[in-house]
Ligand SMILES: Nc1ncnc2c1ncn2[C@@H]1O[C@H](COP(=O)(O)OP(=O)(O)OP(=O)(O)O)[C@@H](O)[C@H]1O
């Protein structure tokens with residue numbers, strides 16, 4: 226145990242004394258986080274995102290959609306079906322949802338009042354008020370235009386009877402809307418997304434790349450030779466290096482939170498014990514991959530180069546910068562095989578929704594199994610490397 | 617029992633045979649030198665002895681125990697590698713502590729040993745607090761020595777312990793190594809400095825192209841392979857050509873722009889040589905008798921000089 230602690234302690238000490246490591250593994254991601262949240266998280270001019278589900282498919286329903294499209298304060302997403310509406314609704318992806326029911330077009334053209342269903346996402350009451358106001362004013366505009374068009378028509382025709390009076394009343398408000406607030410958890414903003422994502426960055430760089438480097442540097446500098454002459458066993462080297470990188474990742478994680486929380490003021494749930502467990506698992510899966518990389522490459526350049534490339538590549542596939550749902554399906558498939566993606570998913574669920582680890586038992590179990598299997602493999606590969614590669 | 621015994625060690629790098637049936641025996645308590653030029657195979661041999669490299673055939677025993685045996689205890693060996701000796705961005709003290717930790721030295725014992733080493737190696741607090749990357753070559757080596765002595769080894773193996781150090785510091789190291797040896801520690805070192813082998817080592821093996829060419833005390837080697845004494849005659853360079861012609865019967869060799877060497881002549885021959893030269897108007901600046909050195913041994917064994925540096 227003493228030997229493992231020695232390796233971990235001095236590995237960490239070396240890391241913390243290397244300026245490049247501090248910059249790339251800690252300062253750089255934190256800067257990116259602040260930069261990205263400043264660029265994409267801005268709340269400058271308000272546009273609201275409205276999902277429209279057209280069940281009517283008539284010229285009139287298309288006209289309604291066009292009207293919404295023409296204003297520059299709304300951003301329209303056409304929803305295919307009920308399912309996609311409920312998906313987005315439950316994830317609070319949009320600000321409001323409008324359903325144009327079947328028969329809307331017919332009602333309007335035959336002089337009956339049409340009724341739209343409008344769901345307002347109430348996660349942020351301020352945004353909900355604005356959304357309601359905007360939709361109301363757009364519909365009012367639509368109604369007053371149809372009314373004046375019809376009055377014009379009546380005047381010109383010179384005809385006036387009972388039926389027309391009925392129509393008249395209807396056209397006074399051609400479209401009525403029923404507003405329903407949708408209650409739910411807070412809608413995630415980009416700053417919260419990126420703050421949690423940046424924690425996942427640590428699984429790749431503070432964990433994986435660092436672990437590779439910790440062996441590679443010793444191979445390169447020849448200190449591994451000296452290590453091999455002490456009574457240390459390969460498994461102790463593996464564990465010592467693991468604890469060094471793990472501790473640096475935990476340090477990184479809490480530093481990200483300590484800097485990110487006051488600066489970004491995100492709405493998050495700080496369930497520290499649950500978070501720590503998942504971060505440990507995510508970090509261990511990165512570390513063990515890193516250690517295996519350091520052992521299977523014959524050249525030290527090959528190993529560290531590969532680890533860095535994998536790190537740069539994987540950051541797009543574990544959900545650091547954008548939600549994985551945005552990936553095309555075939556790439557989305559790929560992320561199912563990356564343990565760090567699971568870990569980051571659970572980290573987000575904990576921080577953003579206040580989930581406990583028990584809710585995500587399957588992912589946690591999967592991660593644990595992955596870590597155990599890879600460590601077994603890693604200790605075999607590493608001791609083989611230490612015996613066969615002439616260090 | 618020998619401290620180290622290698623029996624017919626053969627090592628190939630690819631097709632190149634870098635160690636050719638190397639057999640040597642290091643007695644307990646001696647300072648043993650492996651003298652050879654760059655690329656002779658010294659480091660390779662040492663790393664094989666330490667179990668850091670595989671060999672193609674042969675056997676190695678340390679204090680009677682084969683290094684491949686389960687009973688072999690590597691704690692008894694201290695190793696000071698040729699280069700890249702330490703963790704560069706840790707301080708000297710952290711390096712020593714780290715290795716103490718790896719050897720499982722208890723902290724009370726560590727303090728005792730560290731104090732002894734501080735005194736022995738002249739390590740002051742300031743040096744110990746410095747990062748290794750900011751140390752001079754000599755300082756680094758003292759720290760490296762400290763890291764390998766912290767485990768109290770019985771045998772210390774040093775690969776070119778003084779290469780790159782300036783002459784004064786080199787002598788300090790010789791002194792340190794001798795003192796270490798006086799404490800009963802067996803020492804195997806490699807070097808390509810013939811004075812180092814000559815002055816420091818009890819016994820020396822000359823190694824070239826992976827072969828041990830000769831083994832013995834420096835005196836024995838010089839006596840057996842060093843050849844005869846020679847007379848060096850110094851004069852101004854403008855006289856050299858004429859002097860060479862006059863001394864032709866003695867087969868003189870011009871060894872620098874102002875000196876000539878004649879093998880086999882001794883002090884008794886000086887008056888005769890002097891009168892011959894002065895007869896031709898050549899004024900001699902000085903005579904010197906050169907006894908055979910390990911350099912001569914090397915030349916006689918290999919046909920070429922053992923280049924320094
Ligand atoms: N890893 C290696 N792979 C292939 N050849 C090697 C390797 N290491 C050393 N050699 C070659 O083996 C020969 C012996 O090298 P070695 O380092 O043992 O010599 P040395 O006597 O220690 O030299 P030096 O005084 O320069 O340290 C050299 O020709 C060298 O080029």
Ligand SMILES: [Mg+2]
Nearest residue numbers: 658659660698
């Ligand atoms: Mg060498």
